[in-house]
Amino acid sequence: MTGPDMTGPDMTGPDLTGPHPGMPTYLGMPSFPVAAAAAVADSQLRRNLAHATHTIREKRAVTVAELTDWEALRAAAKAIKDHTLANLDTYLLRLEASVTKAGGHVHWAQDATEANAIVTDLVRAAGADQVVKVKSMVTQEIGLNEALAAEGISALETDLAELIVQLGHDRPSHILVPAIHRNRAEIREIFRREMPDAPADLTDDPAMLAAAARTHLRQAFLSAQVGISGANFAIADTGSLVVVESEGNGRMCLTLPRTLISVVGIEKILPSWRDLEVFLALLPRSSTAERMNPYTSTWTGITPGDGPQDFHLVLLDNGRTSALADHTGRQALRCIRCSACLNVCPVYERTGGHAYGSPYPGPIGAIISPLMRGVTSPIDASLPFASTLCGACYDVCPVAINIPEALVYLRGKVVDAKREKHFSPERTVFNVSAHVLRSPRLLGAAQRAGSLAGRVFARSGRIRRLPPPLSGWTETRDVPAPPPESFRAWWARTRGAGR
Amino acid sequence: MRIGLFVTCLTDTLYPGTGRAVVAVLERLGHQVDFPAAQSCCGQMHFNTGYRREATPMARGFTGAFSGYEAIVTPSASCASMVREYYPALATEAQDPGLARAVAQIAPRTYELSVFLADVLGVTDVGAYFPHRVTYHPSCHSLRMLRVGDAPLRLLRAVRGLDLVDLPDAESCCGFGGTFAVKNADVSAAICADKVTAVRQTGAEVLCAADNSCLMHIGGALTRQRSGVATMHLAEILACTEGAPT
Numbered sequence: 001m002t003g004p005d006m007t008g009p010d011m012t013g014p015d016l017t018g019p020h021p022g023m024p025t026y027l028g029m030p031s032f033p034v035a036a037a038a039a040v041a042d043s044q045l046r047r048n049l050a051h052a053t054h055t056i057r058e059k060r061a062v063t064v065a066e067l068t069d070w071e072a073l074r075a076a077a078k079a080i081k082d083h084t085l086a087n088l089d090t091y092l093l094r095l096e097a098s099v100t101k102a103g104g105h106v107h108w109a110q111d112a113t114e115a116n117a118i119v120t121d122l123v124r125a126a127g128a129d130q131v132v133k134v135k136s137m138v139t140q141e142i143g144l145n146e147a148l149a150a151e152g153i154s155a156l157e158t159d160l161a162e163l164i165v166q167l168g169h170d171r172p173s174h175i176l177v178p179a180i181h182r183n184r185a186e187i188r189e190i191f192r193r194e195m196p197d198a199p200a201d202l203t204d205d206p207a208m209l210a211a212a213a214r215t216h217l218r219q220a221f222l223s224a225q226v227g228i229s230g231a232n233f234a235i236a237d238t239g240s241l242v243v244v245e246s247e248g249n250g251r252m253c254l255t256l257p258r259t260l261i262s263v264v265g266i267e268k269i270l271p272s273w274r275d276l277e278v279f280l281a282l283l284p285r286s287s288t289a290e291r292m293n294p295y296t297s298t299w300t301g302i303t304p305g306d307g308p309q310d311f312h313l314v315l316l317d318n319g320r321t322s323a324l325a326d327h328t329g330r331q332a333l334r335c336i337r338c339s340a341c342l343n344v345c346p347v348y349e350r351t352g353g354h355a356y357g358s359p360y361p362g363p364i365g366a367i368i369s370p371l372m373r374g375v376t377s378p379i380d381a382s383l384p385f386a387s388t389l390c391g392a393c394y395d396v397c398p399v400a401i402n403i404p405e406a407l408v409y410l411r412g413k414v415v416d417a418k419r420e421k422h423f424s425p426e427r428t429v430f431n432v433s434a435h436v437l438r439s440p441r442l443l444g445a446a447q448r449a450g451s452l453a454g455r456v457f458a459r460s461g462r463i464r465r466l467p468p469p470l471s472g473w474t475e476t477r478d479v480p481a482p483p484p485e486s487f488r489a490w491w492a493r494t495r496g497a498g499r
Numbered sequence: 500m501r502i503g504l505f506v507t508c509l510t511d512t513l514y515p516g517t518g519r520a521v522v523a524v525l526e527r528l529g530h531q532v533d534f535p536a537a538q539s540c541c542g543q544m545h546f547n548t549g550y551r552r553e554a555t556p557m558a559r560g561f562t563g564a565f566s567g568y569e570a571i572v573t574p575s576a577s578c579a580s581m582v583r584e585y586y587p588a589l590a591t592e593a594q595d596p597g598l599a600r601a602v603a604q605i606a607p608r609t610y611e612l613s614v615f616l617a618d619v620l621g622v623t624d625v626g627a628y629f630p631h632r633v634t635y636h637p638s639c640h641s642l643r644m645l646r647v648g649d650a651p652l653r654l655l656r657a658v659r660g661l662d663l664v665d666l667p668d669a670e671s672c673c674g675f676g677g678t679f680a681v682k683n684a685d686v687s688a689a690i691c692a693d694k695v696t697a698v699r700q701t702g703a704e705v706l707c708a709a710d711n712s713c714l715m716h717i718g719g720a721l722t723r724q725r726s727g728v729a730t731m732h733l734a735e736i737l738a739c740t741e742g743a744p745t
Binding site for chain 1: 506508510511512513514515516517518519534536537538539540542544545546547548549550551553554556557560585639640642643644670671672674675676677678679680681682683684685686687688689690691692715716718719720722723
């Protein structure tokens with residue numbers, strides 16, 4: 001794979017192959033089935049995904065099984081998040097007061113545009129034209145790097161995988177392993193092409209690739225005036241923020257620059273430090289299958305003479321209150337972005353993240369994007385259907401989000417949004433079939449008609465071709481021919497008419 | 500015990516042999532089985548595809564057809580899950596207290612076949628004989644919605660002559676997902692390809708499951724490839740005896 005191939009003849013998505021297109025916005029993405037078809041055909045992507053997801057899946061199962069109180073932890077996490085979300089107004093104000101008291105500044109952003117404008121103004125005020133970034137989902141969500149670039153400010157991703165994605169001019173395809181779709185030969189090529197200080201004899205040896213990235217980032221860490229982060233948790237009682245990462249590069253960004261700006265979704269709040277314990281047990285085991293997280297950075301406002309002396313917290317809504325208002329959808333706001341659901345998902349394992357049209361891929365992305373953005377665009381209207389409803393995601397979710405329930409619920413919203421609007425062949429089929437399937441008499445008549453048709457069209461008991469859209473099935477799978485006699489007909493013939 | 504057979508629309512229409520097998524097994528165990536002819540479809544396909552309103556009349560039809568039975572037995576973990584897990588929500592959504600009361604009565608008495616045999620009746624040896632190499636695919640809804648546990652495997656292990664082989668990566672989905680198989684045909688086929696590979700690795704003659712929907716899916720790929728591997732519902736294997744081996 002030489003990049004996310006979104007430029008096939010049947011693709012209507014943004015062109016990602018230009019010289020420096022940057023991170024494109026996700027608007028205008030094709031629907032999931034169209035994007036997924038390209039991914040399914042990509043042999044390198046399929047191999048990388050199968051290997052990575054199975055490895056993490058198995059390790060997670062082992063480390064989770066070590067804890068005898070996993071289900072109790074999971075129930076506690078769910079309860080803490082539900083309580084916090086139900087009292088979000090109280091805790092948000094408490095957080096604002098705590099951060100302010102600790103010497104930080106709090107800004108409120110209703111959407112991506114507002115958040116990007118706030119951050120841009122803050123960077124300008126600091127007199128900087130370059131920022132270093134901690135890996136963060138929320139700044140991907142709002143397209144911060146592109147917004148800063150448009151104002152002449154360059155943002156450097158310092159997480160190794162995010163750096164690979166940034167230098168490769170593409171998009172992350174996994175929450176935790178953003179470059180899961182790349183192999184080391186591709187990474188070597190990206191470094192040689194895009195990293196001016198890469199050694200001339202750079203090989204695809206992982207240690208050498210990491211060393212090249214370290215050298216490249218070191219100068220940026222030492223010279224950066226502004227660091228930008230997200231946060232995994234925000235503690236309302238004290239105003240402390242928490243970032244959980246594996247490399248230590250995040251900690252460099254959080255401690256070295258003079259100014260630190262953290263963009264945080266409003267659902268990231270925990271009431272108190274006591275609550276954090278539960279999540280620091282659940283998150284590493286769920287995401288990287290580690291018993292303890294390697295680098296857990298916490299900070300509270302500013303500390304004179306130590307670390308950033310200017311701290312700004314940007315609290316972001318961007319569709320979260322819409323999700324919160326939804327009785328079934330609000331459970332998605334419990335998500336702690338561990339990506340356990342991605343790693344067990346049969347669909348994600350075959351498509352990777354790009355097809356999901358947002359930084360949030362996999363099962364959680366299939367519910368959270370339509371909840372935050374609505375179901376009007378082709379990609380958002382198709383996401384709730386991008387699941388077999390196998391339930392593996394719900395089983396592994398550390399905050400017990402019933403993703404299958406939310407998916408089925410959102411499918412109803414998609415269908416309802418289209419009702420009364422225009423003629424839909426699918427709706428006609430489902431209306432007619434609903435009449436047939438709820439009437440034993442009509443079902444019996446349909447079965448008799450099917451038996452006749454089966455005798456005409458089937459070969460050795462199988463039907464090998466059906467017209468669209470059912471051809472999607474028969475391209476790779478046979479359909480059994482209807483038998484000469486349905487069960488209902490057999491029963492009536494041999495046992496009488498029943499009651 | 501007065502047992503109502505909920506055969507499901509798919510089995511009724513495409514796999515009548517499974518329905519006959521359920522009747523045979525239950526009657527062999529000395530139970531009286533009735534097939535209420537007023538039954539049709541549980542509405543899962545409509546519900547799961549977003550046509551929730553259209554599913555409500557089907558839920559009413561189901562509760563009407565099956566009122567008065569001590570046990571409702573079905574050869575589908577998926578349809579049993581629909582009744583047990585989603586009917587209460589459907590009744591609430593439809594603001595139909597009558598339906599909610601009927602569901603509260605009927606849903607807990609609706610059993611998937613293997614659960615009914617192994618856990619409700621407490622029988623694992625149903626007197627079956629099936630001298631073949633068999634592998635078992637635990638369907639997602641049996642595993643993660645209905646949580647039937649190892650009930651199907653306990654029943655299969657008690658079948659005389661049967662050589663049960665483990666299916667690699669058994670708990671992975673087959674990619675069916677109802678209308679998913681058509682709406683996302685490429686992904687569905689890709690998932691199915693891996694399941695078929697796993698089935699063929701076992702060297703089994705027969706792939707068994709507790710849901711004809713998954714068997715229709717995996718079986719459709721197995722016959723397309725002329726793999727020679729047959730698919731059989733659990734009930735059909737349990738119905739086989741030395742006197743009537745197929």
